[in-house]
Amino acid sequence: MNDCNKAREELNLTRGCCTSCHEDFDHGYITNFCTITAKGKSYEVCCDLWDEFAERQQVARRTDTEYASNLRNDLKILLQQAYLAGFNATGDGYNAEYPYDQKGQDPEDDTDWCEKRNEAIKSIMGETK
Numbered sequence: 001m002n003d004c005n006k007a008r009e010e011l012n013l014t015r016g017c018c019t020s021c022h023e024d025f026d027h028g029y030i031t032n033f034c035t036i037t038a039k040g041k042s043y044e045v046c047c048d049l050w051d052e053f054a055e056r057q058q059v060a061r062r063t064d065t066e067y068a069s070n071l072r073n074d075l076k077i078l079l080q081q082a083y084l085a086g087f088n089a090t091g092d093g094y095n096a097e098y099p100y101d102q103k104g105q106d107p108e109d110d111t112d113w114c115e116k117r118n119e120a121i122k123s124i125m126g127e128t129k
Contacts, residue, residue, distance in 0.1 A: 007036060007043035013052050021046035072125070079121045084108065087117075 002025065004017050024030045034050035036043045045053075087107060100107045107113045 002033065002045075003043040004033075004045050004049055007045045007049055007053075010041070011036070011038055011043070011053065013049050015048045015052045018046040018048040021048075075125070076121060079124060080117065083117045083120060 002022070004022075007013055021030070021033060025033065033044040033046055036045055036050060036053050038053070084107060088101065099105075100110070100113075
């Protein structure tokens with residue numbers, strides 16, 4: 001089966017077909033083309049269209065990786081804000097003391113406090129030390 005034209009149209013592929021694949025198929029030297037599965041369908045295509053599709057998938061994977069990295073950084077910022085909000089709401093120390101608030105200080109200016117927060121966030125996000 002040859003789905004090159006259909007795949008080119010439906011998947012917006014731009015390359016021309018590989019003549020040797022088509023000639024080999026027509027002469028019976030090969031019995032099938034490369035398979036692309038996309039948008040819930042399978043397409044039997046020559047090697048040139050398969051290569052173009054594969055290259056696009058690599059670009060998409062890189063984009064997904066960058067997106068995931070940005071999302072992970074955004075999550076870290078939200079967790080830092082949530083950690084600070086939780087700390088400020090519940091107090092730290094004995095007897096519900098608010099050591100920073102009572103002294104007019106910001107917990108994020110305390111290196112030890114930040115290290116504890118960062119370790120807690122790493123644990124939540126499944127990161128190792």
